[in-house]
Amino acid sequence: MRIRKAALFITLPLLIILSCRKEDPLKVDDIPGLGGDTWVKGPIDQWLYDTLTVPFNIATKYKWDQFELEVNKTIVPPKEEKIIPVMRTVKKMWIDPYIAQAGELFFKKYSPKFFVLAGSASWNLDGSITLGTAEGGRKVVLYLLNDFLNKGMPGYQLKDSSVLKEMAHVIHHEFTHILDQTIRRQIEFDKVTAGFYTSDWINNSDATARNDGFVTAYALSQPGEDFAEMVSMMLIEGKSGFDNIVNGITGTSVRGTTAAEAKAKLRQKETLVVSYFRDSWGIDFYSLQTRVRTAIVNEIY
Amino acid sequence: MKKIFLYILFVGTLFSSCQKNNDTVFDQSPDVRLNDALAKYQSALSGSPAGWNATIRTGNGGVYHFHFRFNESNRVFMFADIDLETATTARESSYRLKALQTPSLIFDTYSYLHMLADPDAGVNGGTYGQGLSSDFEFSLDSLATDSIKLTGRFNGTKLTLVKATQADLDAWQNGQWAKVLAFENVNKIPNYFRRITIAGVTYEVRVNLIARIITFTWVNGSGNLQTFSTEYNYNSTGIAFTTPFVNGSTTVNSLEVDGWDTNNLLLKVKVNGNAATIAGATQPLKIDLTAPSRWWQYAIDNGGLYWISVNGFTINGVEDAFGLKTMGKYYYLIYWPEYDPGNDLLAPVFLNAAGNGLELLYGAAPDTPTFTGDGRAIFTLLGNYGPHPNSGPAALTRAQLLIPQGYYFIQTSATTYDMVSASDAKAWVSWQF
Numbered sequence: 001m002r003i004r005k006a007a008l009f010i011t012l013p014l015l016i017i018l019s020c021r022k023e024d025p026l027k028v029d030d031i032p033g034l035g036g037d038t039w040v041k042g043p044i045d046q047w048l049y050d051t052l053t054v055p056f057n058i059a060t061k062y063k064w065d066q067f068e069l070e071v072n073k074t075i076v077p078p079k080e081e082k083i084i085p086v087m088r089t090v091k092k093m094w095i096d097p098y099i100a101q102a103g104e105l106f107f108k109k110y111s112p113k114f115f116v117l118a119g120s121a122s123w124n125l126d127g128s129i130t131l132g133t134a135e136g137g138r139k140v141v142l143y144l145l146n147d148f149l150n151k152g153m154p155g156y157q158l159k160d161s162s163v164l165k166e167m168a169h170v171i172h173h174e175f176t177h178i179l180d181q182t183i184r185r186q187i188e189f190d191k192v193t194a195g196f197y198t199s200d201w202i203n204n205s206d207a208t209a210r211n212d213g214f215v216t217a218y219a220l221s222q223p224g225e226d227f228a229e230m231v232s233m234m235l236i237e238g239k240s241g242f243d244n245i246v247n248g249i250t251g252t253s254v255r256g257t258t259a260a261e262a263k264a265k266l267r268q269k270e271t272l273v274v275s276y277f278r279d280s281w282g283i284d285f286y287s288l289q290t291r292v293r294t295a296i297v298n299e300i301y
Numbered sequence: 302m303k304k305i306f307l308y309i310l311f312v313g314t315l316f317s318s319c320q321k322n323n324d325t326v327f328d329q330s331p332d333v334r335l336n337d338a339l340a341k342y343q344s345a346l347s348g349s350p351a352g353w354n355a356t357i358r359t360g361n362g363g364v365y366h367f368h369f370r371f372n373e374s375n376r377v378f379m380f381a382d383i384d385l386e387t388a389t390t391a392r393e394s395s396y397r398l399k400a401l402q403t404p405s406l407i408f409d410t411y412s413y414l415h416m417l418a419d420p421d422a423g424v425n426g427g428t429y430g431q432g433l434s435s436d437f438e439f440s441l442d443s444l445a446t447d448s449i450k451l452t453g454r455f456n457g458t459k460l461t462l463v464k465a466t467q468a469d470l471d472a473w474q475n476g477q478w479a480k481v482l483a484f485e486n487v488n489k490i491p492n493y494f495r496r497i498t499i500a501g502v503t504y505e506v507r508v509n510l511i512a513r514i515i516t517f518t519w520v521n522g523s524g525n526l527q528t529f530s531t532e533y534n535y536n537s538t539g540i541a542f543t544t545p546f547v548n549g550s551t552t553v554n555s556l557e558v559d560g561w562d563t564n565n566l567l568l569k570v571k572v573n574g575n576a577a578t579i580a581g582a583t584q585p586l587k588i589d590l591t592a593p594s595r596w597w598q599y600a601i602d603n604g605g606l607y608w609i610s611v612n613g614f615t616i617n618g619v620e621d622a623f624g625l626k627t628m629g630k631y632y633y634l635i636y637w638p639e640y641d642p643g644n645d646l647l648a649p650v651f652l653n654a655a656g657n658g659l660e661l662l663y664g665a666a667p668d669t670p671t672f673t674g675d676g677r678a679i680f681t682l683l684g685n686y687g688p689h690p691n692s693g694p695a696a697l698t699r700a701q702l703l704i705p706q707g708y709y710f711i712q713t714s715a716t717t718y719d720m721v722s723a724s725d726a727k728a729w730v731s732w733q734f
Contacts, residue, residue: 005307031332032339032400039397040374063395064409066438066455074420074431074455079411080394119411120420123430146411203657 037063044083052087052115056095056108060087062117069118069141078119078145086117086148089164089299093236094171097291102283110178114139119146126202132170137178142167150299161300165236168296172232180227183280189272190223192265196255197222210245211253213265230269238293239286242270338404342441345449346371346398346406351470352378353449353462359417360434360456361427363513364534367414368465368473371396380473381413382535383425384485388478401440406451408437418456426511433511434458472537481535485510486561487568491617492581492726493711493719499572500551505586506579517546520587539570583726585709592710593678596718597670600638600734607637607646608718608732613694614701616728623697625649632659634698636732644668644683647702649695663687665699671707677723679707701728 044062052058061068064077078086098107112134121129121144133141148167149160193213201209201220209217219229234242246266249259257265277285327334346353352370359365368380377396381387394412399405408414416425417435427433436453439460443450447464472478487495487508495506505518516530532543539557546553552573559569559576567580600606611633616622625631630652640646648664664686670678680702690696706724713719716734 005304030336032335037397037399039395040376042395062410063397064407064438074418074434076415076419076437077408077410119415123420127429 037065039063044080047084048087051091056111058111058113058115060115060117065116068116068139070122073122074120075122075143076119076146078117082119082145082148083117085150085153086142086145086167087115089148089150090115090142090167090171093168093292093295093299094175097288097295098175100291101288102281106281110137110175110182112138112140112174112178116141117145118143120144128202131166132174134174134177137181140171140174142170151301158300164299165296168236168292169232172235172292173228176228176231177224179281180224185224185227185276186272189227189269189276192268192272193226194223196220197226208253210249210266211251211259211262212255212257213262213269215242215245215266215269226269227273230273234270234273234285235289235292236296238297239289241293335400335404338441339398339400342404342406342444342449343373343398345444347373349464351465351467354465354469355460355462357414357417357435357458357460359458361512362532363417363433363511364532365417366478366535368470369462370470377408377412379413380478381416382478382482383413383416385479385482387413387416388473388482389476391473398441401454403440405454406439406441412437436460469537477537478535480560481537481539481558483561484535484540484556484558484568487579489561489618490566490568490579490581492583493721493729494582494585494726495579496582496586497570497572497577497579499553499577502548502551503586505582515540515542518586519548524587526587581726584723585711585721588676588709589712590674590676592676592712592718593670593708594672595712596710596720596732597638597672597678599716600636603734605639606734607635607640608734610634610636610730610732612731613698614728614730616701622728623694623701625694625698628694630654634730639669640664640666645670646686647680647699648686649698661686663689663695665689665702667702673707677707677709678720679705704728 048060048062052060060083062078062080062083066075069075095107095111098111116139118141121131123129129143131143144163144166147160147163149156150164196212196214198220201217204217204220206216209215209220212220214220214226214229215233216229219226233245237245246263249262249266252258253262274285277283277288329337349371352368355367355369357365357367366382370378372378375395375397376393378391378393380389380391392412394408395410396406396408399407414435414437417427417433418437419425419427419432420430422429422432425433434456436456436458438454439451440454441449442452449462451460451462452458453460487506488510497504497506502519507516507518508514509516513533514530515533516528518526518528521527527548529546529548531546533540534543535541536555539555541555542553557571559571561568562578565580567578570577570579596608600608612621613625613634614622625634628649628651632650632652634649635646637646637648644666645668646664646666648661650659651662652658653660665682666684666686667680668683670680672678682699682703689699701722704722704724706722708720709723709726711719711721713731718732720730720732722728
């Protein structure tokens with residue numbers, strides 16, 4: 001009896017173990033699309049690989065993937081003929097000036113590594129459109145590629161420069177966020193126009209924002225955006241363009257800021273931007289500004 | 302007792318633990334089957350040498366025809382009956398098959414197909430942010446030997462692919478579809494009123510090219526206006542009506558397009574085999590005699606407000622012919638009956654400098670219109686408000702309003718009227734309340 005019981009206790013676990021060896025019916029063999037989409041590479045893919053991926057480790061996704069964009073918006077992919085001109089312009093007005101000014105190592109270290117391109121803008125419920133977004137210092141989404149034209153392209157008119165400038169604006173804006181998130185802007189910057197930031201920025205025009213000492217309406221949204229808008233507007237408009245913006249301010253704003261006060265606030269922000277670039281990154285901002293503006297002028301005039 | 306439990310447990314384990322059969326519904330794993338499905342679709346798509354005839358019905362209801370030729374290296378060549386260019390020039394773009402929740406076909410760079418979905422209404426005449434509610438990313442629903450059915454993943458539009466013959470491809474390449482698309486010229490006829498005569502009856506024709514709706518209006522035996530509207534779509538000879546048009550013994554299913562006469566600005570067609578033309582006319586078939594006074598009185602009866610037109614005058618088919626929109630801060634054109642006792646106001650309205658309100662800078666002050674017995678309203682100028690410019694868009698608009706022949710009014714809905722020049726019907730404004 002004692003032995004039988006012992007035998008029983010030995011066989012029971014054995015049975016349980018053996019009986020549970022079931023074959024997995026779901027053999028994971030060849031998952032389609034694992035490792036990313038594939039397609040037969042063409043000249044565009046080769047150009048992007050040679051120009052951006054090999055030197056800077058930057059990937060560009062131009063083929064449609066809704067999950068890289070807002071999944072609830074109607075957006076269309078870009079026209080193929082726009083991709084190389086856009087990325088070439090991006091290189092000229094963003095990559096090249098920063099490398100010339102701050103060195104290749106700086107650029108490779110901080111640049112976003114992933115561009116997503118969309119053909120149309122992204123329409124928001126409030127009627128505004130989004131022309132660019134960025135995530136986590138890694139990904140930049142550029143919209144409205146299908147309207148892109150620069151000086152060298154047939155049919156270019158001066159009014160088309162707004163799309164190109166808007167694109168430069170987005171990239172410099174987003175890159176400023178990366179710099180700002182790596183080494184924070186000075187506390188003083190947030191204090192220059194403290195109390196004026198509002199989520200209602202959409203109901204302001206650039207002109208009314210300027211009357212309160214903001215460079216664009218979007219700068220009204222929060223100090224971080226104000227900083228990015230300042231840097232990007234100063235870079236793409238150049239020194240004289242920015243001076244024109246400041247000097248063009250007239251009248252007193254509805255919130256009671258006089259033109260002189262607004263001008264002083266913008267100048268104060270300008271000084272802080274310049275010292276931020278010098279103290280935090282060792283970059284001569286005015287020299288960088290000249291390089292960026294020259295590149296843009298070459299694209300549009 | 303304990304022992305009994307043990308034996309029961311032992312026996313139970315023995316039987317239950319040994320169920321080793323794997324009853325899967327399918328022989329192969331999902332991945333293998335998915336790859337098989339994708340391979341099948343791929344070989345079907347690229348395996349048709351003359352390509353595929355495709356028909357898509359957008360969320361707006363319009364039906365469009367496409368011709369796709371897929372190759373094996375993710376490239377697709379297409380024609381489309383969207384406009385003259387898409388019907389004549391093959392455009393190359395890319396596509397790929399992808400396993401999303403179902404096997405899917407994605408047109409992944411811009412092509413004619415994307416024009417329908419483009420959220421920029423300037424491209425397709427749809428709504429901003431939405432376009433025509435169309436798709437370019439489709440789930441593959443079913444595959445038969447000569448047809449593939451697909452459903453859009455975003456707007457749920459239905460796309461059907463049918464294997465094309467060489468003749469179908471030739472019809473695109475030889476410009477047969479381009480000839481059909483000449484129908485789009487119908488809205489280039491400079492007159493507001495356009496007429497066609499079918500089997501001895503004259504009809505007024507209106508075409509909405511974007512929604513692809515054609516409307517016939519005629520006067521029946523007892524002198525009343527009758528209206529018939531139907532959606533249409535293009536086929537390789539002309540336009541085909543979704544609902545056949547029946548008037549007495551006449552039935553019309555389609556219009557065969559013969560071409561656009563650039564000299565006389567009229568469209569040549571064949572109806573049931575008989576040649577006919579769609580051409581301009583200077584008067585409505587039946588004049589709505591009280592429409593001018595109804596239009597004028599409506600604004601007074603509804604809060605003493607005004608009529609609005611964003612585009613201003615359309616002249617010879619050109620919208621905003623006087624360039625009102627070129628004026629900075631221009632918002633819309635208004636006509637305000639009884640702005641002051643005894644006179645009306647015609648003026649462009651502007652956005653104010655702060656951008657948060659509207660303002661009137663100047664305006665023309667016409668007298669209360671004269672409503673003639675034959676259904677026209679004639680405007681005469683009493684004076685002006687503010688320093689009215691004597692040249693430019695506002696001055697041209699004012700001068701146009703004052704033409705001595707006056708205007709017919711056509712009520713297009715409860716709160717919209719079209720005001721059409723009685724001199725030649727080549728100038729009109731659409732007013733909305």
